[in-house]
Amino acid sequence: MQETKVVLNKDWTFKACDEQDWKNAVVPGFVHTDLLKNGLIQDPFYGTNEKLVQWIDKKDWEYKTTFQVADEIRSEEHVDLIFHGLDTYADVYLNGIPILSADNMFRVWDVNVKTILKAVDNELRIVFRSPIQEDLPKLEELGYQLPAANDQSEVGGLSQKRVSIFARKAPYHYGWDWGPRFVTSGIWRDIELRAWSEDYIADAYIHQNKVSESVATLTAVLEVNVDQAGPRVIRIETDGGEWTKEASLPAGESKVSVDFELESPKLWWSRGLGEPHMYTFKVQLLDTTGSRAKAERQIKTGIRSIRLVQEADEYGTSFYFELNGVPVFAKGANHIPNDSFITEVTYERYRHEIESAALANMNMLRVWGGGIYEQDVFYDLCDEYGILVWQDFMFACSMYPGDEAFLASVRHEAIDNMKRLRNHPSIALWCGNNEMDSAWAHYNENGGWGWKKDFTQEQREKIWADYEAIFHHLLPEVIEELVPGADYWPSSPIVSISNDINQHATTSSVTGDVHYWGVWHNAEPFENYNLQLGRFMSEYGFQSFPEHKSVLRYAEPLDLELTSDVMMAHQKNGDGNRLIKEYMDMYMTEPKDFPSFLYMSQVLQADAMKVAIEAHRRNRPFVMGTLYWQMNDTWPVASWAGMDYYGNWKALHYYAKRSFADEMISIDDTKPGRVDLYLLSDVLQPLEGNISIRIADFDGTLHEVQTHLVSIAGNTTGLVLSLDREQLLRGRDEQRTVMIVELVRKGEVIDSQKHYFVPFKDMKLTKAQIEITEVEGSEGTKFHLKTSVLAKQVWLDSNQEGIFSDNFFDLIPGETKEVSFFARRGGEQAFELANPGELKIRSMSDFIKETQVQK
Known part of the structure; x- marks a missing residue:
């Protein structure tokens, strides 16, 4: 009934074509990774090692393995070798016979090998031709250089000869303004032996013609291959239904479609709107009695309607995605x-x-x-x-x-x-x-x-x-x-x-x-x-x-300087380090040392993206x-x-x-003399609650409290309060004043935001003393944080891999912030509540020069 598949990823060796010594190879993999695992090159990510491995892409390489084929496989009518990914120019030989010349990294190659296979010691050999040597003649033949803005040909020793555009190969392999130049060759996806007789379903697609909550009108589109022409019964099964259709199939390859309807489907929703429900459809080719399945394939999909909506509106033409009508x-x-x-x-x-x-x-x-x-x-x-x-x-x-x-x-x-x-x-x-x-x-x-x-x-x-x-x-x-x-x-x-x-x-x-x-x-x-x-x-x-401990994984302490060879090698945007410094001078105070510069660069980036994201969300639709x-x-x-x-x-x-919170407050102070409060909602239910506004000093002194009842419809954005800046300050020192805004619904704080009346570099910060205590009964997984004075961008760091429930947040006196740690795991969830081990806690006042901290 089912085809037999055998993955051929074991017992590979490799070598340069002009050498004799074969080394062990890992498949799937690349020449670079195999050279590294054999100790033949240094870690290309470390220091300035990228430039030391540019010779690899100029050579031809070959891989080989031997494998056995069971009699039950060789006895099948059809036996194919499937190459799911060869990078990129590859000549393939089976038992010394050329069977394929591949030239596209992204293609799947399917070769009938039944007549070539032996029972034992089949040799599969793949020669990878240098992508550089292969494509340089194409550039010469064309006679001019096509634009290829991110091809780092100079790093590869090719001067201005940018050949990346000729290869159907991952463009980033040739370098980008965030990535190195490693022009790879290798077997990057599985190779498998596939055997079958009688009937075979080569491909199956569930086309969704029309979807609603009441019914999904679907078409199963099948590509089939049968040895003997004649009638078949096609059966489709899933939770909620079974459908059959009789079809007369010609010998060889053909397409057949089955229309059917799924009543009251459970729809697939994007995160925040509902459950991303998935269906598994079992598709079978049966004999005419309907009792024997001759071929079978399973398809996993979700039922949903989605479209890009481009319609004239009051602004121009819309551009948004509509999922299940939402x-x-x-x-x-x-x-x-x-x-x-x-x-x-x-x-x-x-x-x-x-x-x-x-x-x-x-x-x-x-x-x-x-x-x-x-x-x-x-x-x-x-x-x-x-x-x-x-x-x-x-x-x-x-x-x-x-x-x-x-x-x-x-x-x-x-x-x-x-x-x-x-x-x-x-x-x-x-x-x-x-x-x-x-x-x-x-x-x-x-x-x-x-x-x-x-x-x-x-x-x-x-x-x-x-x-x-x-x-x-x-x-x-x-x-x-x-x-x-x-x-x-x-x-x-x-x-x-x-x-x-x-x-x-x-x-x-x-x-x-x-x-x-x-x-x-x-x-x-x-x-x-x-x-x-x-x-x-x-x-x-x-x-x-990256953070300090990440930088130390590719650099030595002596390299920790903005213009060092290693820092420049790991900055692929030509003006990148200068621009970070220029913006830091514009928005922040001076860091006290290089590790502090790393931390402040992250805060600077985060501040920029917060401005952008919330500006975009406030301007919906x-x-x-x-x-x-x-x-x-x-x-x-x-x-x-x-x-x-x-x-x-x-x-x-x-x-x-x-x-990106589904329900949140966004504060906008771009209008002169105003502080505007928006509610942003990406859920379907209306958003109603109270907004609490507190005006406080950086030392926690509370000056004023306001409460406002607010509401907006679901899945919208709304301006709910427009406040006078001077009325909020009432003559208080703007350099030491913070506005705390909370959205409260039925006693629960849905969102909390802090707003400052001057840019960060003009704030009068004092040294924050942050107290951290373990939450009783949490077994060291949850903590309460308090501070003596305003602590900006509080950074929690652990010696364990993982994440915190919140981080890089502002804390003011009088608040208690609860934070949990989630260790990085490898199971069905990426993160699991855990003890963080050694815990460090710092804030911005620990990273700026002492002369910039108020006494």
């Missing part, structure tokens, strides 16, 4: 690969990331187009946690060829990955590429990134025609064929496909999505996040360093999505990430947890 304000971040060597990313690391997203109240991640089509486990976890996925195709910040062979490869790549991913209910959007439309800006002579000026008019037209062939024709055609009706967005950001100057996104677009980088790249003030607003903010960000750059890191580095490479939550991630 408008969703998207909250989250951009996801990049979790490692330069993706095979090193364990299940636990994936769960850690997705659970961290859910714990931070996110409901969307964007799989960015310069990485990989993620591993299955990533999407499984997004389904489980209710995290929507904006899925880019793997093209970013470059212009690509458009020859026939390249287009054919892209088409196969798109088909393979869409078939693999289309049953995941989490996928909300398919997007063609990252920033290519706005970077080239074909219809705006003075727009874009300045690329066009390097080309003749004839070359420009050819480059743009190649772009349109992929992103305006090929990809939408594949989507409509495989996922009819699914939403496609050709480039992020873009306004629309208008074929004129209005197509390209700007930071003032009232249609489409926006990437706003004035803060950071242009050194614009944080306050501009309140002004530069788009319908969907799909990228924006600010950098920070004009803005309906906010995805900051970026969620994670591929290696230990100073970057825009909210979690460092080792999984430690930076200040940003804790701030995001608070600023």
